[in-house]
Amino acid sequence: MTKFNYNAKDFKSAAEVRWCPGCGDYAIMNAVQKTMADMDIAHKDFAVISGIGCSSRFPYYMSTYGFHTIHGRAAAIASGVKSANPDLTVWVITGDGDSLAIGGNHFIHLVRRNIDLNLILFNNKIYGLTKGQYSPTTDRGFITKTSPFGTIEDAFVPGQLVLGSRGTFFARAVDSNVKHTQEVLADAAEHKGTSIVEVLQNCVIFNDGIHDYVTDPKFRAERQIFLRKGQPMIFGEQEDKGLILENGRLKVAKIGENGITREDILVHHPEEDNLGLQVALINMALPEFPVAMGVIRSVEAKVYDQEMKKQIETVQAKRRISSMDELLQSGNTWVVDGENCSEPVKFFDNKCFD
């Protein structure tokens, strides 16, 4: 039995959605709205915070509290919102430029602090709102308006950055696979701490098809592997391939060949603090490996906003000063009461306020 009986529609605002027709953002928004409805948390307690970029228009299309902030700073502003009021459910909507370039510092420190909020990283490997410049996730050599002869730098792998920043939750999904995105978002919402969900998002105008090789539904089973807690890491149209460890490295093995059975296939444990394997899963790339989808890491750790609250409660339980008047009168004070002394004048009287 649910308390609120929300459906996705309850989270749509009246504002006209202005993303380009066919933009991957629509699908992601639908998944978010469905996820929020399913969370069964009071509508008033949601806050959606974004930075700058196409995806960052997101809060305007939601009927919750929302704050469309400035470029790169959504993570920092959301950190303030959640630290101030840990009872809120805070979502950050951001992109590869917003979070990994101009806002890189806030992004890694948000992850390090493990503040309990959900961040959806729309990764389309391009600057869309400024019409097609390369981003920190653009592949080396790629030609864009600001790299007419190809970029000469390597891209961030967002998951690597998250795990390198002591991230407790990282998941990956594809915009067009709404059902799976929802599944991942639900896990993100449930996780206590900073949940980072990278969504491979298609920019139809400036980088159309950039993820196609990975995301094409026709080859989904062969090119993507859906990782689920406690399940063997198996993929392929015939579910005949799986991941094994050989000499400490991941390898794709065919079940039934070279004596490999289902029992030899690795079982996924996102809840275990197994950074090495989880980074290896994040790094898997075509054509040698399928691309890992789903919750890759989800470990328990102390949560900043709760720790802040707890610390205040601990100090207050033993406090000797419980009001401003007590603070003002505490410590080294002395009384002036000499014969030649005048009566005190209130500061704000002295300054002739009305």
Next chain:
Amino acid sequence: MKNAKVIELEEVAIRFSGDSGDGMQLTGTLFSDTSALLGNDISTFPDYPSEIRAPQGTVGGVSGFQVQLGKKKITTPGDLAHVLVAMNPAALKANAAFLNPGASIIFDVDSFSEKNFEKAQYKTLDAFAELKLEDYIQIPVPITSMTKESLKELELDNKSVLRCKNMFALGLICWMFDRPLDYIEGFIQKKFGKKSPVIAEANLKVLHDGYNYGMNIQQATPQYIVHPAPIEKGLYRNINGNNATAWGFIAAAEKAGLDLFVGSYPITPATEVLQALAERKDLGVKSFQAEDEIAGICTTIGAAFAGHLAVTSTSGPGFALKSEALGLSVMAELPIVVVNVQRGGPSTGLPTKTEQSDLLQTLYGRNGESPLVVLAASTPSDCFYYAYYAAKIALERMVPVVLLTDGFLGNGSEPWRVPTMSELPPITPRKATNPELFKPYYRDPKTLAREWAVPGMEGYEHRIGGLEKNAAGAVSHDPENHHINTEIRAAKVEKVVDMIPDLEVIGDVEGDLLVVGWGGTYGHMISSVLAMQDAGKKVSLAHFNYIKPLPRNTAEVFSKFRKIVVCELNLGQFASYLRDKVPGIHYYQVNKMKGLPFSVNELVENFEKILEA
């Protein structure tokens, strides 16, 4: 060398000076607190290098602490010191220019070695002659060797022994000024007693030996008598500007019935504001040490969005980094307070020195038409009241407020009659009360302030952001809307004039010269103006705490004087602002860019010249 005697003074300035590792700041602070407890009015000025431990024995590494105490109201730490404690030749050299003629100089004769003369780059081996200080009262004290002698029974390493040198000097000074040692003893016990009883014992022993040394050589040492000051009755404490600022915010949050959030990044000389707030978890302060200055203000904006009294502290370079986000708070119309403890600039500039050169950055340093309210505190203790009032304005008018203090106020301290909370005016945040009528940018027609509805309040769900909006809160690129909103944001700031007091004139309301200042120069300004008035000159002072908007009667006050001079620690930023806001007046200027406060003497000299001109 002059003969020693008993000197009775109305006010006396003492400067403690040594290597930055010599503990001079602590020595000065303990002496100041002791004097304040005795009923003297005091004003202090720490002056230290930006390196934590600059090369030992060099002039660049000298750390100083000046305190002025007196039997009347003390408004400055004093231009020139009557007594100097110099722990080495470098300290003597660094301070030679800041001594009263005939001042007493207590110096550690053990450190006046050839090697140290070389380090301090003396040309000769006669420091006093070289610095033209022969006529001053020279009191050579073997501080290092006496300290070693004093502690030889205790099994301490050489480093720990030398660390006690400052207590010898402090004991000696306490004898010279007839100060009891009990407060200092209590401090030492509290600081070292539990952790390291032997260090506590060592410090106490050296302190007493220094005191006794003074008694024993009294033939050669002058003694000073400074009577208590006739000040306002009440409960007093010593406070510096940074702590007063922090406490002002805590008081405002309590009065407003809100939680206080501070998001800040450490920066000299503002760090102490963050520290003082982080200390107050007992009063529920949420302190967030951010990853950078930008995150400092952004977490603050987030906390304001979430319904807290939210503040951030910084200094000039950090303020520059906060500019874009400050613009967001102007656009989103969220109540935040930014305190800028100004220091010498541009760039890294003079991190530990004072200046007033961020005024124009504060007023105009953002993209777009981006008006906000600007206040400036004028003494260490009134930082409390202006921080409080900055918060009141922000919360009642839904506008970002910048409070300008400076390194001189932030680090300087003075005795402060502590108010009770009942003395402070009420603060009524503009929390929305009717969801049916709420739109994000509907305004009170009188103040133009919007309402504050925060996540968690049912029925008020809305979106705000950096994009221009219409009154209902929808994104709008409509030309008319933007034009009107730009005017409204400016008018909203101007309407804060209703909340601020008229500009006060100290002295006659008309005369030959109106001296105009703002912010942290107040102490030196008032001292110089009073000196002029005592000399029969028709000089008055108008000192500004409210910069934007200006007090309503500003032009009227100005119109009653033959001449007006604007004094500030920059090249004339307030003067140029006044030329814009109160035009048609010839503004004389006195400007100083030395990283130091004005001296009363230099102000008086300038005023006399302007009167004659």
